[in-house]
Amino acid sequence: MLQNCKDVTRENLLTEVASRLPLGYRFVTMTCVDLGDAFDVLYHFDKNYELSTLRLRLPKGETLPSVSGLVFAAVLVENEIKDLFGIAVTGLAIDYQGHFILADGAPTAPLLKNPPPPTAPAAEGAPKNG
Amino acid sequence: MARKSVIPFGPQHPVLPEPLHLRLVLEDERVVEALPSIGYIHRGLEKLAEQKDYIQDAFLVERTCGICSFIHALTYCQGIEALLKLEVPPRARYLRTVWSEMHRVHSHLLWLGLLADAFGFENLFMQAWRAREEVVDLMEVTAGARIMLGMCCVGGVRRDLTDEQLAAVLKSMDKLNRQFDDLIPVILKDYSVQQRLRGVGRISRETAYERGAVGPVARASGVARDFRETGYAAYGELGFVPVVETEGDCYARMEVRLAELYQCLHLVRAAVRKMPSGPISVTPKGNPDGEYVSRTEQPRGEVVYYLKGNGGKNLDRLRIRTPTFANIAPLLAMLPGCELADVPVIVLSIDPCISCTER
Amino acid sequence: MTFLNAIFRNLFSRPATRRYPFVKREPFPGTRGQLAIDPDRCIYCGICAKRCPANAITVSKTPSKSWTLDNYRCVICGYCVEVCPKKCLTMKQDYFSPK
Structure with a gap:
């Protein structure tokens, strides 16, 4: 099991993140895990080689508030999660509109356990492999 | 009155072997804003990893990167070993260290060549890559392949080194040391190198930390963070101290990597001399269950593997955060204020590896 | 002038490269x-x-026994x-070259 793991909710996520930064925590990355009916969004922080994690249980269909206003480094990984899992992230510092990792005509939300079937045939000239 | 213009940098650019696209907003020749975009070589490795079993994944994650492949496999295997509660034999830990450091030597030399090529120092490019050939050959002799060693497996390593091979490693290290002695003082003192790198792309200690910089980028700004300090594999027994510079410019990043080249030779020698005897692997039993975050230090910085097993032989989730991904945010802090002509040098100074970044 | 030595x-040293198609390097024993x-x-x-991580090998028993390797999929890890x-199964030292 993960050490130093703390559960947070959508409401207190931003305050929890904000309270860690002045203590010298460095943002490492975020991980998103598909649990079936919900997502686990993990925020990894590091201080003196100790990893500590905030775990947000996000039911499917809900939006994820962005922490990129507090930690700019999170903007890339939040865009990645938005692309690969199809989670709507609100308040992104830079919003790539779902084209950060994926190209036009790529499968939608490919990292879900059951990705949605491809809707329309790929637009003409779109790359086949994304 | 300065005129604003927007120019695309990449994805096809002579200095970049890999497709990174930067949208640069310029005022005359000065960059005021940079916006990165990647996604040209996303391969869906994380998804593929869920379909292979956890032994096969060791070969798969190795192919995340074509430069630091061994350390990817090492990070993954250390994570799985932690989930399975496997104790790796000491000889395997030392052999892993030897191969990791060989990979670091080859990666830094490759980077040095590319950087030299970026600022037009063709001669240095060839000298660096000639020295790299020595270590790449050494990897082929010891592991059977030049880059994709395939030597790290869950539970240990797959091939043992004979005493003659260990002696050959030491001999090669001496040879490399002589080549570095020829090369490195010249690079550090060279007038044109200094003109191109000093004061370019400076990033302060605070910005580096808060943007999450890792590896040589962080260490060149005075953040003494090197995951080898935690003593994974055999690093705890070799007396490792991270190399730190404080200037935070491209020159400091080069200084860190050049000093690390010598340090790598030192670590390989120390590991070979202390090499314990015994078995090189244990057979993994059972299946991984639970979550674990495994971290190691790559040539470019800290790599993070999140592993989640569900008790079956396939993993539930494998997430890879590569060092370049973390270094893109600091890169965006370096670019504003620099000249357009310095952009390629600054981009190369973080040692970008885009294929890793997108997986 | 430290570069003078170099x-x-x-x-006065031999070139680091070979005249490749005419002079070939012998593969190392463990390659x-x-x-x-x-x-x-x-x-x-x-x-x-x-077990193959790259699905490069196909084996069938019926109707006739066959073992085929897709050399373009093989990642030469040696796990098989x-x-x-x-x-x-053995590893040969020379590389596979496309026809």
Whole structure:
């Protein structure tokens, strides 16, 4: 099991993140895990080689508030999660509109356990492999 | 009155072997804003990893990167070993260290060549890559392949080194040391190198930390963070101290990597001399269950593997955060204020590896 | 002038490269070049095909016994050589070259 793991909710996520930064925590990355009916969004922080994690249980269909206003480094990984899992992230510092990792005509939300079937045939000239 | 213009940098650019696209907003020749975009070589490795079993994944994650492949496999295997509660034999830990450091030597030399090529120092490019050939050959002799060693497996390593091979490693290290002695003082003192790198792309200690910089980028700004300090594999027994510079410019990043080249030779020698005897692997039993975050230090910085097993032989989730991904945010802090002509040098100074970044 | 040493050494040493198509480097003894099979000893159990991380091997027992390798998929990791129960798979040192 993960050490130093703390559960947070959508409401207190931003305050929890904000309270860690002045203590010298460095943002490492975020991980998103598909649990079936919900997502686990993990925020990894590091201080003196100790990893500590905030775990947000996000039911499917809900939006994820962005922490990129507090930690700019999170903007890339939040865009990645938005692309690969199809989670709507609100308040992104830079919003790539779902084209950060994926190209036009790529499968939608490919990292879900059951990705949605491809809707329309790929637009003409779109790359086949994304 | 300065005129604003927007120019695309990449994805096809002579200095970049890999497709990174930067949208640069310029005022005359000065960059005021940079916006990165990647996604040209996303391969869906994380998804593929869920379909292979956890032994096969060791070969798969190795192919995340074509430069630091061994350390990817090492990070993954250390994570799985932690989930399975496997104790790796000491000889395997030392052999892993030897191969990791060989990979670091080859990666830094490759980077040095590319950087030299970026600022037009063709001669240095060839000298660096000639020295790299020595270590790449050494990897082929010891592991059977030049880059994709395939030597790290869950539970240990797959091939043992004979005493003659260990002696050959030491001999090669001496040879490399002589080549570095020829090369490195010249690079550090060279007038044109200094003109191109000093004061370019400076990033302060605070910005580096808060943007999450890792590896040589962080260490060149005075953040003494090197995951080898935690003593994974055999690093705890070799007396490792991270190399730190404080200037935070491209020159400091080069200084860190050049000093690390010598340090790598030192670590390989120390590991070979202390090499314990015994078995090189244990057979993994059972299946991984639970979550674990495994971290190691790559040539470019800290790599993070999140592993989640569900008790079956396939993993539930494998997430890879590569060092370049973390270094893109600091890169965006370096670019504003620099000249357009310095952009390629600054981009190369973080040692970008885009294929890793997108997986 | 520290570079002078390097310059002289470069002037009087042999080139680092070979005249490749005419002069070929001998492969190192432990090199993993390409996969080879001894079909007489193979029992067509299919373990290599199951374990292969790249799905490069196809083994079938019916209608006729066959073992095929897709050289363009093979990543030359040598895992199949390790797991083969009859040890009929080996690694050859020379690389596979497309026709």
